Amino acid sequence: MLQKLRDKTTGWIAGTILTIVTIPFAFFGVESYMSQRVETYVARIAQPPSWWKSAPQVWPVTYLWHIEDIDAQEFKERLENARINMRNAQGENFDAKAFESVENKRRVLDALIDERLMRMTAHNDGIVVSDAEVADNIRQIPEFQVDGAFNADRYQMLLASQNPPLTPRAFEAKVREDLATNLIPARIARSAFVTDLELDRLMRLLGEHRDVSFVAIPAPAADTAPVTDAEIDAFYKAHKDEYRSPEMVRLEYVEVDGNTLPAPAADEAALRKRYQDEIAKFSSPEKREVSHILVQVAANASEADKKAAEARAAKLAAEARAPGADFAALARANSDDTGSKAAGGDLGWITKGSGMPGAFDDAAFAMQPGEVRGPVKTDFGWHIIKLNQVQPGTQRSFEDVRPELEKELQEGGREQAFNELTGKLVDAVFKNPTSLAPAAKALGLQVQTTPVFSRAGAPGIASEPKVLRAAFSDALVQDGTASDPIELGPLRTVLIRVIEHQPEQVQPLAQVRAAVVASIRAERERKAADAAAEALLKAARTQGLDAAAAAAGLAVARLDDLPRRSPAPVPPQPLVEAFFNVPRPQKDAPVLGKTRAGGQLVVFAVRAARDGDIGQVTPQERAQLRTQVAASIGAQAQDAFIRAVRKHYVIKVAEDRL
Incomplete structure (x- = not known):
């Protein structure tokens, strides 16, 4: 029997079978069959090997491809930086919900993908940045300068103060990588130029003046016609998203404010010891x-x-x-x-x-x-x-600095008391995280509540961005447990708990019926105004605007020599843009148009158009415009280059991980 088994496992057939079985193990190893791999990437960038540009993306050829992942943590950090920048820029107008939209997250991710693609492209093209260029760029960073000159001590101090600390070698490597990554896009952007002929044409266009007549369509009479139940129901069903109530929460919270804690009494011996310990601070060499x-x-x-x-x-x-x-x-x-x-x-x-x-x-x-x-x-x-x-050198006396020492000692004591009280509160809350009352009672603190509020916030602690982020987080909303301590400022912290949650939802028709009726009437009035404007425009095409307006009992306003870049608030800018967005009149035939500006419909006729006088443009204005246009063209060329590079890679986005 053993001889038969041996005979069956020898020969070219058995060898072929053994080779087929061996290939997967050679590529992947035995462990790939014994374990499962959990993918955590947000975006995956794949590139075929340089020596086989047309390599198919099929197994096992895909293992020849170069793969780079953008993981969830990297995306999260970039998203958080974008959130902070947008909040700082928009202030009270920052919309946290709009920021969390899939479209906005995708914009942030696309920027991250483009950066990675440029880095990969720079590596593939063999771009190398010299030590001299790295050093020159670092010397030009304002944060490392003192009195306009690079300062080595400040450079090392700022790197050491980073979290985590950076060594000069690590920072220089990062600068080198950034320079290599941005080299091609930056050079493309800076290579843009504007010819004199193009600049002349643009200045004539920007300096263009037009003669315009226009008629403002009066608001139609208020709609008083009956609104049927069928109309209400149909409008409501077609516009349900306009009648959604935002997600709302109500909180209970305990706040610890160290600034209200009693300051410890100043001890003379402690003050003198502090003076001796810190005497260098009060001396100048x-x-x-x-x-x-x-x-x-x-x-x-x-x-x-x-x-x-x-x-x-x-x-x-x-x-x-x-x-x-x-x-x-x-x-x-x-x-x-x-x-x-x-x-x-x-x-x-x-x-x-x-x-x-x-x-x-x-x-x-x-x-x-x-x-x-x-x-x-x-x-x-x-x-x-x-x-x-x-x-x-100088040295201040103890009596001179005593008020400062006393203030520092009191602040230190107050900070210590604040830390101890906060620590005790956190320990007590974590023992019973589903309620703040027992911990607050044990420490003599007060449990407070907020009114119901949306992501837009509310007065008090609900106006704090950190509180808003925590209040609408899945963990607090779903579990009903207390938050971690939220630092609101120096010596001020708060623990919150969601005690009421109202998800975003479509409001029932009964609740918004009056608003629906108002919307229907507004829609009728808008359509009536559109019909009046369209009738006037149709009549103007056959009779001319002046005659059509006179027949309708409407006044015609005239604006002669109106500049494209009109600085005056009247007419409003949207109306000026409409006047200049239509073609120029040909052979004294006015160009007619219709637009809505500031909620009012306007029918207009462009009677004449004249180029701007480029002889009136100063050399400084010409140079400034050339710079602006070249920068715009360069940015477009840079974007085009990045889009072209994208075609050479296979990019997969895990939408469910955004």
Whole structure:
């Protein structure tokens, strides 16, 4: 039997079967059959291999494709940043519900996808950013500058203060990646230009003037005709979405305001100890204003070069100490320090231990004002140092700073009391998260309630964006439990619980019947106005606007030489746009039109049109317009490039994860 089994498992047939079975294991591994993978991406970008652009997206060829995912966390962070920016820009007009719409989320995701595509494209095209360009861009970042110049100490301090902290190497890598990602789109945008002929044509168009006559259609008489039940029912069914009540909640909450807690009494011994502990804060070190001339010596310089540099430094030092010597002129002519040479060697004010080389520091703080000392040897070479001014250090007395210390001590005590009370409240609420009353009672705090409110908010804590986000979150609405502490400001926090929830819903007809009837009557009046305007327009096409208006008993207004960019509030801008959106009249035949502006229908006739006089345009206006138009064309070209790039990738969006 064993021999038969062996015979059956040898030969080319068995080998072929074994090869077929082995292929999946070679691609995926045994573990892929033993475990399940949960996809969490919001968008997936797939690209065929560079050596097989037409590779089909079928198994197992898909495993040759390059795949990059935008995960849910990355999208969530970008969405939150967009929410913060929009709220800051719109203030009280920010609509949280509109922001959470699928369309808006998709816009945010599309921007994220475009960034990733540009990064992938830059990598595929082999774009490399030099160290010099990275350094130059970092030096130009205003946050890293002091008095308009890059400051290394500020640079490192700001990076260390990030959450999480950034090392210079990590930040430089991020800058390098951003520069590579934006290189092609930015260059495309900046490559746009406008020819003189195009600019002339545009200026003639923008400076165009038109002669217009128009008739404002009077509002029709108020509709008083009966509205039947059938009309009401039909209108309501066709416009149900207009009669939706927004999602509403009512909260109970407990607020802890540390600013109302009693301040601890000031203890004299504690105040004096705090003064001694923080004495450096109340002192300013001695400052010295120095200038120098540097004779640079390379680390690998020969002995002869070193001696020559020392001799040159000694000669310059002697010249600088000579009576009547101009130290600044010597520095400008001879210093090897490119940073201070143009300023006559001026290094500004320094303090002991502020970063200057040790030997330089020791010499500068051992000199008298006006003294020249050197040569002084450091790792940079030889220095000739001149002390210009001395600003003595100061120290404020205990009596002088006592009010500040007392205030700090009281604020610290109040903060400690606030933290302790908040911690006890949170612990008590978490033991019974379905009610705030027991915890509040135990700590002597008050449970308050809000009126019912929508996502638009309400006075009090319901106007706080953080409270609004939590109040309408699924967790609080569905579970009915208390929230985590919500920080409203320094020493001010609140815990909330949803005690009533009304989902968004269509209001019943009985409740909105009066509003439906009003809408029907308004619709009738609108149609009556449209019919009157259409009748006047039809008559004007055969009789002319003046005759048609006279026959209808309506007045005709005339606007001669109306500029396209009319600064006046009358006529309103929408009406001006309508006048200029119709074609120019040909052979003295007016162009007729109809529009609605400010809720009123207007029938108009454009009688004549004239180009703007480009001779009246100043060179500054011309240059400004050229810049604006080129920027607009560049932005369009950039968008076109990104759309073209998208065609080379397969992009899949997980709509259910937005």
